[in-house]
Each structure stands twice: as C-alpha cells, then as structure tokens.
Amino acid sequence: MGSLSIWRLTLVVFYIVVLIHGSSAAYGNGKTPTTSSPGQPSNPVHTFPAPKKEYLPVFQMNYPRIQIPFEITLWILLASLAKIGFHVYHKITVWVPECCLLITIGLIVGGIMYSVHEESPAVLTTDVFFLYLLPPIVLDAGYFMPTRLFFENCGTVLWFSVVGTLWNSIGIGISLFGICQIEAFGIQDINLQENLLFGTIISTVDPVAVLAVFEEVNINEQLYIVVFGESLYNDAITVALYSLFKYISQMDQVDSIDIFLGTADFFVVGFGGIMFGLLFGFVAAFTTRFTANTRELEPVFVFMYSYLAYLIAELFSLSSIMAIVTCALTMKYYVEENVSQRSCTTIRHFLKMWSSVSETLIFFFLGVTTVTSKHEWNWAYIGFTLIFCIVWRGLGVLVLAQIINNFRTIPFTFKDQFSMAYGGLRGAICFSLAFLLPNTFPRRNLFTTAAIAVIIFTVFIQGITIRPLIDYLNVRRTNRKLMTINVEIHSRAMEHTIAGIEDLCGQWSHYYWKDKFKKINDRFLRKVLIKDNRPQSSIVSLYKKLELQNALVLLDSNGGISGAPSLTSLQEQKPTKPETFLPEEVWSMQELLSKNMYKIHERTLTYTRHSLPNEIRTKEILLRRHSTIRKSMRKAGTWQTPAAAKYYSLPPTVQNLQPRLRLRKSSLTGDDDGDDDIASEINFPPARPRLQLRAKEPRRALQPPRNKLETVNEVRTDSRRTPMVDYENRGGSAMSENSKGRGTGTKRALTPMRQFGLFNEQGLKNKEKEDQMEMEEFRYTPAANRREEAREEASDSETTHPLLNRPMHQYKP
C-alpha cells in the first residue's frame, strides 16, 4: 500500500508539473509553436531542431489549440486522483471530511502555482462556478431528495431558510457595522449597506459543504433534511437580498420604497424560480412520454431540461437553485415512470458522477484560488466576522427552533438544535458571491479574504469536529448498561412496531394535502404526463426498479437464495439444550445484533451523497418475505388442488403458454426445493443468459415477458374483485398457521409473481408483492375460493391487467 500511494503521489506530481508546464507554455510564449516550418525561427522546447530543408513535419505540437480542454481535463483528473488517494489512507478520512482534504490539496497546488508565478488558471471564474460547477450538484441533490421527508418538513425548511437567513444576514451586517464604527480597527469606511451585503454573502449556508460533512456524520433524517433543505432554499432569499443590498450600497440613501421593492423582489425571485422549475419539470415529463423510440436520448432530456431551467432562472435573475431543484423534484416522479430501466440507471449514475466531479473541483479550486487571489487582511474585521457568524447562527437556530417546535410533530431537541447550528457550513457559494462583487466595490479584497477565512474555518474546524461532538452527544444519551440481548431485540421489535403503526396512521400533519395532491395527480397529471396511464404507486415503481436493477446484483452477492435463510431448516432443528454463553460471546452477539438489525426506517438516512440510494435493506426484506411465503405455500400444499391447475390455465388469447403451464404444474407436485418453484414460474427474458443458469429446468420455455403478463389475466378473473393477498405467510407465520388449519382467511395461495418475467430471485418476486398492495388488479385468490374463481374464470376473460398495457420494451434488457 505504501508503494501504491507513492506511485499515486508521483502521478499527481507528474500531472501538476505537466499542468504548470502547459500553462507556462501558453502564457509564456507569445507565438504558437505550430508547425516547424523552416520559415520561422526555431521555437523553444517543443520541436525538434529545425530541419535544414522543408521536410514534411512529422512531429508537431499545437498546444494552444487544445489548451483549455486539456487543462480542464487535467484539473478534473488531478482532483479525482487526489480523491482516490485519500481513500488509501483510511485513518485520515475517518477524521477529516473529504472536502477538507480537497481544499488542502488545492492549497498545495495553488501554492505551487503561485510560487511559479502563475496566474490562477483561466478556467476558474465565478461564471464557471455558477454556470458549470454548481448545477450538477444541485440537480443531484434535488433528484435524490427524499420527497416525502422534504414535504413533511416543508414548513420548517422554509422557515429556517427564509427567516433564518434574514436573521443571520441582518444580524451579522449590523453587528459588523457596529464594529466598523470603532476607530481602532481602521475600517470605518465600510458603510452599513456594504456591511449588510457582506452579511448576506457570509450567512448563506452552503449545500455542497453541508452535504459533504453531514454525509459522514450519520445524522438523523429530520435534521438532515432541514439543514440541507435550508441550504438549498436559502438561495432565493440570498439572491434577493444580494441584489437589494448591492443596489442599495451603490446608492447613498435608502428609502422605504427600496425595502418594499426588496421584499417584492424576494417573492418574485423565489416563486419565479419555483415556477420555472415546475414548468420545465412538466415539460420534461411530457417529453419523456414520447421517447419510447429514442431510448438513448432520455437522459439527455432530463439533464438538458433541468439545466435549461437553471439557465433561464439565471437569465431573469431568479433563484436558479430553486428552479433546478423544483424541476428535478417534479420531473423525477413522472420521468422514472416513463423511461426505460437503463435510462433510469444512466440518469442516476451520471448525476452522481457529475456532482462528484463538480464537488471535487469546487473544493479544489477553493484551495487554489485562496492562494492565488489578492488578499487584504484585517484582523479585526475577519475575527469579528467569524465570531458573529457563529453567534448569530447559534442564536438564530435557538430562537427559530423554539418557535417552530410548536408546529412540529417531532420537535427539535437541544441536541438537534446544536447539530443544526454547528452544521451550518459556509462553502463555495459564499466565496463565489464575494467574487461576484464588482471590482469597483471598495474593500472588495477584504470581503473576499473574509469570506475565504470563514469558509476555511467552518469547513475545517467545524467539519472536523462535528463528528466527535455528535458522537459525544449521542453517547451521553444512550444508556448501554441495560442492554441485555433480550432488551435489544425486543426494543427493536417495538420500535419497528411503532414505526409501522405510525405509518399506518398516516402520522404526518401534511397527510391531508398529500391525499389531495395524490387525487389531482392520479386524475389529471398522470394521464397527461405518463404514457399508458398505469395506476401505480411509488412502491410499484420501486418494485420495478429493484427487480430489474438488482436481479444480477442479487445473483452475485452471496448466492441470493442460498444466502437467504431457509426456514424449513429452522423448523427442523431440534431444540438444543441451553448452553452457557461466555460473556465474550454475549458481547459479540450484542455487537452483531446492533450492527445488523434493521434500523427503524425513519431514523436512517436514505439519501447519500456519494452513492446511489441504498435499497439493499428493502431488497432483503422483500426477498425474505417472498421466500417464506413460497415455502409456506408449499407446506400448505395449496398448489396441488385441481383448482390450482385451472387457476393457471390460459386466457383464450395466448396458446403458447400451455406447455409452460403444464410444466409448471408438474414441477409443483414433486419438488421440495423452493428454488424450483420460483424457477418454474419465472420467465426469464431471453436476453439474460445468466438467469438461465439459475433455472434448473431446461425444459422451461423462455417466453417473452408479454406472455407472462398476460398470464396475470387469469389471476384477475376473480369476479369478487377483492384482493386477497397472502401476507401472513411472511415470516413463516403461515407455516404454523396453515399447518394448524386455522382461520378461513389465512389459507391463501400465493401465486408466484409472474408479472414481469424477469425473476430469478425470490426477492424480485417480493417486489411484485408490493405491487399488490397498491394495485388491486393483482388478485391472488384464496385457496378456498379458487374453485369458484375457476368457474368464473372462463366467463370473465376480458379484464385486462393494467400491466398488460405496459409497453414491453420497458422490460427490455
């Protein structure tokens, strides 16, 4: 490992050298060393010694032509390599957030460049930052934002972002103005307006920095969404205040009309941004409705429309961040319904990639420009800026939280408030805004320096110390003494129960609005924006995505089915006599449990900056549910009734399923292996040869997914039209229930998931189970009713499963 890192370091150094050399070549040489034509004097360093006569130039260099793309590429590579390098040293990344390391590297490179008397690279301007570097990050944030959580906390987020930023800016501005009045510091020439402007610049919490740090702190969801949402949405008020104060600062007098206009400006900016975001979001959703034949272009639409929203908002000086975030939020829901699976993956991966690159570059450049820009240092001003930033933020959070706690279902504890206050990091936006100040601005350099100082302070000091502080606060709260294994298990069970009941009761205050929105959504929006209107829910889409995306992943990871617990084996275990457990064993058990038990889903952070959303846990749960249901079904022997065969009989339209179904029937009777059951019903799409390996019966015909969908037809021929889904079988309860023959309702046959034809895993089938919850079209008739249903089935064959209407290429590999 040591040699590897040295290798990387040398690579980095090599790149730096090349970069500097390249820049110096561009800056230094007036002439461009193009061809080595003999007419010109021999050019330094680049060419071979000038030939004596005119030979064909075999080797020539034309640096200026490629200079800009070359430098950009080198910067990106350098920053990314640095990022790789950090992860080699695990010990560092535990303590120091990545952004700090990136800034450090930037500082180093900046130092090198400065010492070589180079200018800051031409690529780094505020325009570049605002137009190219910031949008991917914000788009990524908006796209992956947990919408439910966000809307639940909408009021809080808006409260903190609007009122909080106002509080901070005005507070800092006025206090700094007060400081300026003190003659000893020599900064009396800064008037109130300028101070207010600076206060606005410095008080914006930066989403990039917040994300970078919070990511690693494992903070709870509520807190995360509030701080993060605040950082995104304070853009509106920042833009408004910035333009207001900038305008005012260039005038000598402030009239009340200006304040009024400023307020109006805020609303225009905020709502304008949101409107544009919504507009482009809907247009994008609408466009994707028609992209069935141009699948490759789907990601393009997503990105371009979002970027367009951003740019148009910038055009009108509206809040571009809000525009792009709103666009992403709006678009995501509909687009993910319309586009193909691959496009979906592509979009997600590209977003993550671009945002990672952007973030890396931003911090990197922050370091570089710190060194290379002109500074003016004033101890008093900068020191007091720092102090006031901290003080006002702390006060602001405290006061605002007290007020908003009255309206929240989950109030903020003091610990939460502290985390929020401490997590208000400033970052590159702050810096760019300072840079944006016109050069004619008096004391511009002082502001820039102060901004950089605050950024470096917050990112480094607060970023590094936030994790230990939060751990300390956490540790103080939990009481580990009582933790016997029993307590741990039962507590966790209770927590899951509570979470479930809360969800069941719809325990959010905004449920009413969500319901309303859902109605509007289903009635109008879906018809327009989604092709082949399918009454689906988020769970169904989640199901589809999981199933299609993770089929192979599950295959790879610890053998999927074999890794899943086999409850049959559990049942067959003889009760062992109680052994005595050593304390170490007990302790290791506790560790094992605490690491592996699923966290209550409200408490874990589902959005992660550096990776795609983690759906592992859902997959596991569903996989498990499916496997237990399958086994319970066979234990119950419910498939061997003749009604079962009838149940699987074909709709009149599709003939070629017949052989498959016969095979299925025969496979049901003999096997004791859950895999076979699953496999027999699985229709692997032909394009996935790997899945065929898991199919144990070579006789199984591979049918296109369409047929599988059509088999669902039969399922729906239950004219009673009440969905009967056997979920009790989950967790193996069906085994005990069915074997004891209790209750009429409990004996239900769970038909294999056949809808999508892409199963190779039990877990995938579970996704269908999720479907059932939302879609009444999936009918799983109870065994008791199958005979009835079978009779009715012949008559009722017109009902088509809505899934059948889904275009098949949805499931194209």
Add this chain to the structure above:
Amino acid sequence: MGSRASTLLRDEEIEEIKKETGFSHSQITRLYSRFTSLDKGENGTLCREDFQRIPELAINPLGDRIINTFFPEGEDQVNFRGFMRTLAHFRPIDDHEKNKDPNVSEPLNSRNNKLLFAFRLYDLDKDDKISRDELLQVLRMMVGVNISDDQLGSIADRTIQEADQDGDSSISFTEFIKVLEKVDVEQKMSIRFLH
C-alpha cells in the same frame, strides 16, 4: 376531510370509542378519516390488503405481524371499532390513569397491555409462550442477510436462556415482562396521536 368523517360516524359511536379507548374526540375523527381513506372498498371495514397497500408497512420488517394484530381471531375484516381498539394500545399513558383502582378493567394502553401486544407479535400460535422457532422467525425478519442461521440460532438460544426461568426453553409472558422490567415500555410503545 373532517366533514365527511363526522357524517358517517355517529356521535354516540364516538362516545363509545372514547370510553373504551381513551382517545379524544378530534383524534377519533382524524383516525376515522384515515380509516376511510384506507378503506378502498368503502364497506366500512378494512381487510388485509388495505393495510398492505400502505407502502411503508410493506418494507417494515414486522409489517405482516403488525397487520395481523389488527385482525381478531380468524377474521378477515376489521371495523373501525376494532381498528381503534388496536390503536389504543399505543396511546401514551396519562399520568392520572396510572393510579386507577384495580377493580376497573385495565385500560388498553396500560403497560401490561402494551407488553402483551409486543408479546403477541412473537407468539403466533397464541400459546402464551415464545418458542425458539417463533423467536427465530422474528429475529430473522429483523436482521439482514449477513447473519448466518447458526449465529442467529445462538442468539436466539441466548435470548431464551436469559429470559427463561422455569426451564421450558421458551419465554412465557411473565418472563417477558420480567426481562423488560427496566425498559421504559410506556414511552417506547407510545405514539403521539395528532389532534
């Protein structure tokens, strides 16, 4: 939302539910509107599919078990009374209820009843014992795939060993209570119901 609910729920029903469960009038109305919105079949009762339609319950590890607890023995439908009766277990314990005289039947949200609810999550066959298998089932539901069957088995053994006092290799309700005596069950098993 409010108006629709109150026309379908008579006042005397509300009073009865109030007496039985202890919820307030507004809480009952609110939960009734939730009940009706879940009730897609609009026949005044919920079946299991109505519960399963709730997305978060689907991915809750104990989702099925929770749903089960709503349905009394052998039935498939639960009406609003039953719904509220189950939910009443999660009402926070009011201070003034703690010292009721023992002649009155225990309120649904007493500590004992909360513990009984939790106990029933494990005990499916309702024999008032949590056997090793039942424990294993629930454990497996709550745990990821990284834990092997053996490890889980020994965890289950250890759990039973800690709790079992009469040596029957299963946890009875009394033992369950004893094991959790230091845990603040009243707080853990309570939800703040919105008004």
